[in-house]
Amino acid sequence: MRSADVVIVGAGIIGAAVARKLAMGGFRVTVLDRGASAGGTSSSGEGNILVSDKGPGAELDLAVLSGRLWTEFAAELGEELGPGFPDLEFEAKGGLVVATTGAGADALLAFASTQRKAGVDARAVTAAEAAELEPDLTPRVEAAVFYPGDAQVQPAVATEALLASARRHGARVRQGVTVLGGVVDRGRLVGVETTAGRFAAEHTVVAAGPWSAEVAAGLGVRLPVLPRRGTVLVTARMPHRVRHKVYDADYVGAVESGDAALQTSSVVESTAAGTVLIGSSRERRGFDERIEAAVVGELAAKAMLLFPFLADVPVMRAYGGFRPFIPDHLPVIGPDPRLPGLWHATGHEGAGIGLAPGTAELIGALMTGAEPEIPAAPYAVTRPSLGLKEETTG
Known part of the structure; x- marks a missing residue:
């Protein structure tokens, strides 16, 4: 023993x-x-x-x-493990949430208002300001909210x-x-x-x-605890054209939903390696590992609604995994x-x-x-x- x-x-x-x-x-x-x-x-x-x-x-x-602690973790781990350890690629890049319809805009702004009352830095920005943050973003912006507290790590x-x-x-x-x-x-x-x-x-x-x-x-x-399947697309490397984590306002509803059926919403962000990650999907189908063409197609189509230039960018691969869902x-x-x-x-x-x-x-x-x-x-x-x-x- x-x-x-x-x-x-x-x-x-x-x-x-x-x-x-x-x-x-x-x-x-x-x-x-x-x-x-x-x-x-x-x-x-x-x-x-x-x-x-x-x-x-x-x-x-x-x-x-956790967001505060991640900033501390990134500094502590870098110092503790030294330059020989791979880079965590921690980036406090901020997140931009975009609504492209009137109904989505109303829901997004109302949601952001409740977050501000809870102390979150959720900054409503105009379409012009959103374009300054993301020059390649679609012009069809009805509302947008910028979150400086969002970050990313490898x-x-x-x-x-x-x-x-x-x-x-x-x-x-x-x-x-x-x-x-x-x-x-x-x-x-x-x-x-x-x-x-x-x-x-x-x-x-x-x-x-x-x-x-x-x-x-x-x-x-x-x-x-149940498995909830998700799929992510990875583009070929390119010069950085997506500066923040950018997603459409439907993403919040998909996250909060308990529906077992397939749900997709557009989530787009760059990596330090120069690729672009495109998500996101959610569905409960046990531990079925298959990546389906229909899911890949929906993710790509919705990503292009946010960033039209992606229509000319090849997808290098797709990968999926299971997330621990609790009702x-x-x-x-x-x-x-x-x-x-x-x-x-x-x-x-x-x-x-x-x-x-x-x-x-x-x-x-x-x-x-x-x-x-x-x-x-x-x-x-x-x-x-x-x-x-x-x-x-x-």
């Missing part, structure tokens, strides 16, 4: 951030993943760090906290950087290790059984993204009273990259008994909106 204070199941961005936080706090941490680190959801996203798509409430609170590199930092503080990362079940002693989870043997732990954190329900079930509890659209973060010793850090859907630092802060505070910077109750597994309270034991 191997002993550790904390076992984290999942070596994606959430598990990596939690591992670093706890290792820096003196915990003995072991991270387990049945695949490669950053091999799941964290490698299939765009690296978004956003406040622009979140209305007032708990998710926005977590996003604001998600796979960021994940590996957090894991590298965690290792420097004593954490161990084991890849190719599958969790088979839990070890329970007198009603408390005291470790996990795996394909590499038993790992003892005072605390076990499930951070397995869209596979978290499967892991939780193996440990004996139900968790309503009430809030991640589950914290201890599970149904099985003492079990913790959750999952359900962030497409916002996991952005919300990782705040999630780690919450787990770190709760595990040490400190007062979190933001209230933890909205993310509890026992919140009424999940309907799991009746299953708790205690």
Whole structure:
């Protein structure tokens, strides 16, 4: 039996951030993943760090906290890991949300107003000002809002950087290790059984993204996490013509929707490598990995409505991934009273990259008994909106 204070199941961005936080706090941490680190959801996203798509409430609170921490992370990790480590490509580029219809404009401006009341810097700009921000933007702009707080990072590199930092503080990362079940002693989870043997732990954190329900079930509890499929297009390299993250106002509605059917909206941004990323799609169809021509076509067509010049730019490839969807659209973060010793850090859907630092802060505070910077109750597994309270034991 191997002993550790904390076992984290999942070596994606959430598990990596939690591992670093706890290792820096003196915990003995072991991270387990049945695949490669950053091999799941964290490698299939765009690296978004956003406040622009979140209305007032708990998710926005977590996003604001995380946005501040990402700025600190980028500086700390760069200094700690040195110039030999790949660049995180952290860029506080800001986001521009555009409405091209009258109805969309009214909804966008109303949404931005509620965000400003919650303290978000959401600046309504004129069509002329939007054109100054993005000279190649469509002239069909009915309304636009600029969000200086939006940023971007290279998600796979960021994940590996957090894991590298965690290792420097004593954490161990084991890849190719599958969790088979839990070890329970007198009603408390005291470790996990795996394909590499038993790992003892005072605390076990499930951070397995869209596979978290499967892991939780193996440990004996139900968790309503479902995979939600997303597809992203990547163009050929070109001179930078998209300066910010730019998306149409429909994106917010797609993010907040729980509909299982295919939804697409235009999201366009450049990368440091010179490519343009085009999203976004959302649909629930289990773990079906196929990339469908109809989805690719919709994404391309909607992107061209925002940036007509993209009609002449070749798409180099398309990739997809699964995001951890929870019906009430809030991640589950914290201890599970149904099985003492079990913790959750999952359900962030497409916002996991952005919300990782705040999630780690919450787990770190709760595990040490400190007062979190933001209230933890909205993310509890026992919140009424999940309907799991009746299953708790205690």
